[in-house]
Amino acid sequence: MPPVVVPVFALAVWLASYLVGRDPRRRLHWRAAAALIAYAAGVAAWTIAPGGAPAQVLLCVPALMWAGVAIGLLPEEMPERTPLDKGWLLISALFLATVVVVPGAARLVAVAPLVGGLVLLWRFHERVRPAVLPAAVTVVAALYTFTLVALLLPVDLGAPALVLAAAGLDLAVLGYLVAVADATDAGERLWPDLRRSAVGAAAGALLVGGLATLTMLAVPDRRLLTGLQFGLVGVVMAYAGLIGPVRRGLDRVAFPHDDRLRQDRQALALLSEALPRRRERHTLLAVSEQEFRRLTVQALDNFGDLARLLRSPLIDLPTVDRRLAGENAERPMARALQLRAVLQESVARLKPDGLFGTTEEWRHYNALHFCCVVGLRPYDRKPVTDGLDRDSRRALEWFRRYVPRRSLRQWQREAAALVADRLWGELMRTDPRWLTRAGTMAAPPTRSP
Template identity: 35%
Template sequence: MVWVSAVAFGVAWWLGLYLLVRDARKPVLRRAGAGLLAYAVAVIVDRVGPGDAWFDGVRVVLVCLPAIAWTGVFVRLRAESSTGGAGETGGAGGDERTTRADQWWRWGLVPVCAVVALLAAAGVKPAGYVLGAVVILALVGAMLALGQQRGWGSGARRSATGLLIVGGLMFGLSATLILVGLNVVPRTAMLSAVAVDLVLLGVGIAALDAFDEGEALRAEMMRSLLVSVGTAAVFGGQAAIAIVLAGERTALVALLFGAIAAAIAMQVLNGPLQASVDRLAFASAPELREARTELRTAVEALPRKETDTGLATLGEDEFARLTRRALSHYSDLGKLVSSPLIDLPAIDVRLAGRESAGPLDRATELKALLGESISGLKPRTGEEFGTSEEWRHYNSVYFYYVAGIRPYSVRTKRTDLDPVSRKALSWFADQVPERTLHNWQNAAARIIAAQLRSGLGSVSR
């Protein structure tokens, strides 16, 4: 039925966009979101596409696209699990073997599948069978490798990983049944059942990302879902009424899916869309544009903050992980709003004399506190920059987070760096491997976390 397909499409479309909006710079979220969106497109094409045999190759390709994307998700997760978390955008993650596995997916599996997919879409039947077999084998292999990976950390991460593996197995089974053409259940029902598997996978990825960021997930995700359902019902409902009155005509069914897609996209992508409009409307007022961006980011981040952080009960490793994450958001007050560290007693002391202190005030004080801790790592030699061992902790966090240099990113070109930062950038790029910088940053975060944690005492918020 068209209504079942519409619900399956809407859920996949919403969750795919939701994962991308969380942070499209993260490979795991980007690949997971792409897989969900590809499935949503497959649902539409299966419903409104022609029923001719020549179009079967296109359907096979669309069913395989989510499996290819999720194979990349599992490969990337295995690479990142060896560092105990999702890591930062562009940061080093995993050992050499798992890094090679990620490169194998990007430069091996994806290009090969793209070539075979073109042949399958062109009507070459054997290519469709080859594509399905390669994709399913790669997906199962990536899941097995993920399941054998050790070092997932806390029970929350292990639970989310288990959810991912279960969802992946269910998705692999459903995709296999579709590809081999076993008519165990009607095709529409099978495609809709795949939505359940992908939702498990998407929620698992979102839970892992929220854990790594030290954020809450349920309230913010539920709000996004409820608003999406409401807007989709308002706009898609009009097309649904037309279908009831006039019958399931192809044009009306396409209109139904288009209305649902547009309504959900307008809600989920509200922040990026507003930012784009601001760039045009306030092109001559950069300060106003930056202020609006900061406030908007803070509003979006606030529902992600844990209401009961219990900082005093956290172990050293967990506290260090949260500190590292706060350092990575040092220049983004909006994202610092969601950090559990804004509940530190030291921040209460700093704000004691103020009549009212909102989340942005607390984030500002957290940034100042982190800045002081970073400055405390600087060797007292009277120099602005050094390359000896005593400088490694300070260099790794100050120049990366405060100065904002990215020595390993080919996309980042800074022309406004001062002479000291330019010297540091050259040193990192020429003398410091990315993995070494990552280890130095972890060590520096532990030192800063120990300083922050020493002020907790027996206080528990």
Template identity: 40%
Template sequence: MSLAAFGLAWWLGLYLVARDPRKPVLRRASAGLVAYAAALALPVPPVVLAVPAVAWTGAIVCRLPERYDRWWRWSAVPLLVAAWFLPLVVLPPLGFALLLYVRRTRTLLGAATLMFLLGSALVFTGFTPSVWLIASIGVDLLLFGVLVALRDAFDEGEAIRADMVRSLLGSAGLAAVFGGQVALFLDDRLTPLLYGTVAAAIALQVLANPLAAVVDRVAVPTVAAERAELREAVEALPKLDQRTALDELDLVKSTRRALSGYGDLGRLVANPLTRLPVIDARLAARGAPDQPLERAAELKSLLLESILRLKPRDGEFGTSDEWRHYNALYFYYVVGIRPYSRRTKREDLDPNARKALAWFVNQVPERTLHNWQNAGAKLVAADLSARVPD
């Protein structure tokens, strides 16, 4: 029983962070699940049971105004240090975050948080037998993780059921194959080996793409990027939303996501815009096969055409109001300049791109650029909607 709970928590924790390790909400939810799995498998100190509460609080504040997230970042480590002496100290921040969240939106996530809060309080006080309570906390954590994954998929415009089931079945299969061999000869001395084998098998399945990317960069660096793009496209297929009819709001959201993934065919493959009738017509017109990568490439071409339609006709670069939407989309997404990133330096920019970069850095606040991109995405979405197949 504990092995199954460990496997589920470990798998879901890795699955969340593998979706997009750049997102704080996914990293924090993952940390809570991984800490819970560690508490089941290892003789860890009681403070480890406080990690899920702190991580859950951090995931919730991601849905609250920015100031609460700053408070969490500053207080997370001190809370864990204090929890070493008094585990209950991690619960008031979680209760406060729950109250703020429920006031803004009443969802199943709030109910799961409440149950987790009550269960954690009982465990930390030793009021009732901890075995069943820890199991109930695990159920709450799994529910929380699934809800976080569903919300992330909704935000990204992706389908998630097929991808999640595929990952779960693959992980369970590998865990059964390798863990089963250890279980055949199991005794008390081999129990840690059993948990370690199951953990390694699940990690190899869930993290197969990142691990393959590391190997490629070492073994075949000349084609590592191309292989990574193909793997991302394959991984994206189960996430594709098969709807061909999108309402106005979904069309704008999908366009915004397509623009943010303009240079990544793997991300474009999972975008529902690839199912637009105009894509079908364009593929048929040039006799191209109806393949996911072909659809993604055609969508990329469509996006570029729509962006170029926004370009004024009075030159190659300008900074007047009529240029702002074109500049915000073309130079940021198509050319790929990142004016506010210190880590991204481009030496291959043409003169117009250099002018645009200097203009963004010196005269355009980051928030203003973001607003222009949102407005530009609406214009591109309207242009895509107006495209009627020939």
């Protein structure tokens, strides 16, 4: 077993864990993580039984997962996304069953869904951000396909371990591209946060991975021992990538009856995790009106999630500055709370005069206030109703009975655009020097026609 196998296994597990921990709500991250975990399991299986059927099947799974990743890179507001996601699930299940049944080189059929996903990515490439993503994904996917061909076809391209390592590097680059797409979509920085997690992963890989490699080299041909060593490395790498969620889970176990202590520790943890992902203040002036509107929609969607508001570029709005004074103006947590207050007041401005209603003029206010500010989830099988006031209960019943999910989402987008237009107007009327505390001037954005 060449020593190169353990580092690529560790890299795959860490990157998969990092993607899930970065934003557990995004299906795109889970698909990319599933591809990396399947590869890591395939590496372990190949080390234990080189060329075996389980290893070959596991190494084909990433191609199926990355077909779903290619679809997941398309904008969520596209009407085609839902049928494409459902079609990918069905097709992947059929191809996975085929890969399990057929022998050897025939398992290369797993590449077919990936090709289809790349075709769709190029079909809608003008809607993908950043713009270079389709080309980068295509190149790296082609390299992975080449390594898969080298592993499954009866050709000699060198040591299988080196080919496995090359496939792992290809998948790692694809995982990095997913992280780039997520950071671009959320208006966050990627590199400082990624570097922080990578340093911890490198330390764990050197300490635990090095010992595991030496153990497997010293005691060869012990399948159980090899599997246990891979498991140990996987646990350490998963912890390095999921350190934030793991710490919060440990707090719930260690302090089950001390809510105040848990909340204080969670607030500190959220702040420490958010700081490396925040953009510089002056970048807010560089966004276009369309980008500003998209960021506003995201902030409203994340109204109840203070961790995401901490990372939103809108935390540096001038209206937030005017609400804070002294040291509070430099505290990210205070700014996030004020951003939430600004959004709530902007939504309240949409409310028509009079008591609660369900007429046409109430749709925008109802869509944002009850589903974003109040946090109603009307389409859950058993929506939570504890603590709701009379209007919220009436709104919940109205949404469930008379408002289709697609209509509600459309109303939310329209209402969020109204809120964004108001905040954008305030930004345009503000002296750009409010962002330059260090004295550096930033150029104001161009007004949209």
